[in-house]
Amino acid sequence: xxxxxxxxxxxxxxxxxxxxxxxxxxxxxxxxxxxxxxxxxxxxxxxxxxxxxxxxxxxxxxxxxxxxxxxxxxxxxxxxxxxxxxxxxxxxxxxxxxxxxxxxxxxxxxxxxxxxxxxxxxxxxxxxxxxxxxxxxxxxxxxxxxxxxxxxxxxxxxxxxxxxxxxxxxxxxxxxxxxxxxxxxxxxxxxxxxxxxxxxxxxxxxxxxxxxxxxxxxxxxxxxxxxxxxxxxxxxxxxxxxxxxxxxxxxxxxxxxxxxxxxxxxxxxxxxxxxxxxxxxxxxxxxxxxxxxxxxxxxxxxxxxxxxxxxxxxxxxxxxxxxxxxxxxxxxxxxxxxxxxxxxxxxxxxxxxxxxxxxxxx
Numbered sequence: 460x461x462x463x464x465x466x467x468x469x470x471x472x473x474x475x476x477x478x479x480x481x482x483x484x485x486x487x488x489x490x491x492x493x494x495x496x497x498x499x500x501x502x503x504x505x506x507x508x509x510x511x512x513x514x515x516x517x518x519x520x521x522x523x524x525x526x527x528x529x530x531x532x533x534x535x536x537x538x539x540x541x542x543x544x545x546x547x548x549x550x551x552x553x554x555x556x557x558x559x560x561x562x563x564x565x566x567x568x569x570x571x572x573x574x575x576x577x578x579x580x581x582x583x584x585x586x587x588x589x590x591x592x593x594x595x596x597x598x599x600x601x602x603x604x605x606x607x608x609x610x611x612x613x614x615x616x617x618x619x620x621x622x623x624x625x626x627x628x629x630x631x632x633x634x635x636x637x638x639x640x641x642x643x644x645x646x647x648x649x650x651x652x653x654x655x656x657x658x659x660x661x662x663x664x665x666x667x668x669x670x671x672x673x674x675x676x677x678x679x680x681x682x683x684x685x686x687x688x689x690x691x692x693x694x695x696x697x698x699x700x701x702x703x704x705x706x707x708x709x710x711x712x713x714x715x716x717x718x719x720x721x722x723x724x725x726x727x728x729x730x731x732x733x734x735x736x737x738x739x740x741x742x743x744x745x746x747x748x749x750x751x752x753x754x755x756x757x758x759x760x761x762x763x764x765x766x767x768x769x770x771x772x773x774x775x776x777x778x779x780x781x782x783x784x785x786x787x788x789x790x791x792x793x794x795x796x797x798x799x800x801x802x803x804x805x806x807x808x809x810x811x812x813x814x815x816x817x818x819x820x821x
C-alpha cells in the first residue's frame with residue numbers, strides 16, 4: 460500500500476523502471492498459471508474429462524487439465540508408486556482409499572478448502588473407508604452400480620435374474636467385463652454367496668468356466684463395449700449403469716435391470732496424492748467436482764452416476780433409469796456396495812480369473 464501517492468512524482472525514471480519490472484513479473488505470474496498443468500488420473504469418460512467441465516475450470520483458473528486414463532485400480536497403485544509427485548487429483552474407489560493411505564500414496568484433504576464438502580450425505584462423507592484415524596483422505600463424490608444390460612430389441616420384457624447370463628438360449632451373446640473382481644463377485648451372487656467374502660471359491664471357479672459357451676467378447680472400456688453393441692454382438696452384458704444411461708440417451712437400444720440375486724455398487728472418491736505438485740489448484744478442482752453446478756452439467760450431458768452431494772440430487776432426471784430402477788426401495792435392497800479386499804483376496808481373484816480365461820482358450 461502506498462501511503463503518500465504524491466511521493467511517486469518525485470521518483471522520476473526510477474518509478475517507470477519499477478512499474479515495468481512489476482508489469483513483467485505480473486505477466487510472468489499469469490503466464491505461469493496459464494501454463495500450469497493439473498494432472499488427473501481417472502477412467503476415460505468418467506466426468507472429469509467432459510469437454511464443458513474442462514473448459515469451465517480452465518477458464519476459471521487458466522490451468523490446463525491433463526488426463527491419464529486407467530483400466531483398473533491396481534494400475535492406479537502402480538502409477539502412484541512409480542510416479543511420486545506427478546499426479547494432483549485421482550479418482551479412487553472408496554474401498555481402496557485405506558490401502559492407499561496406509562502406503563503413504565495419498566495425503567489428507569484440507570476440508571477448509573472444500574466449500575461443498577459439508578453438503579455431502581453424512582453416511583458417505585463420514586464413511587470409515589474415507590475418514591481414517593480422524594483424517595479425511597477422500598471426499599465422497601459419486602456412486603453407482605454395475606449390473607446387467609440387455610438389448611431391448613431382443614428382450615421385450617426385462618430379465619430378473621443373473622441366471623440369464625448362463626442361459627444356453629443366449630450362447631455366444633454375452634459381453635463380459637474383463638475384470639477379476641467383478642467376475643468373482645457376480646459369480647458369487649449367482650451362487651448365493653457373499654460377494655465380498657465368498658465361501659466356496661471352487662464353486663465360483665466352476666461357475667465362471669461355465670460361461671465359456673456364453674461369452675462372445677470381453678471388454679475393458681466403455682468405448683470397447685459401445686463398439687461391440689454397435690456391431691450387435693451383445694444381447695446381455697455386465698456393464699456400468701451410468702454408462703448404460705448415456706447409451707440410452709444416444710438412442711442405443713439397451714436398458715438394464717437389477718437381478719434378484721443382487722448387483723455390485725461402488726463409491727468413488729476424490730483423493731490427492733502425496734506430494735501433489737499443485738495442492739491449492741487440486742483442492743479447487745476437487746471442490747468444483749463436488750459442486751451442484753458440476754453435477755448439473757454432467758446430468759445434462761448424460762451418463763452421470765448418482766451424486767454424493769445432497770444439494771445436487773435435484774438434478775437427477777425424474778425419468779432416468781437411475782430414478783426409476785436404482786433409487787427405489789426395492790432397488791436399493793438389491794445393491795451390494797463393494798467392501799475392501801485384502802491383497803491375498805485380490806490375488807486369489809486374479810489367479811482364478813486368469814485360470815478361467817485360459818480354460819476358454821482351450
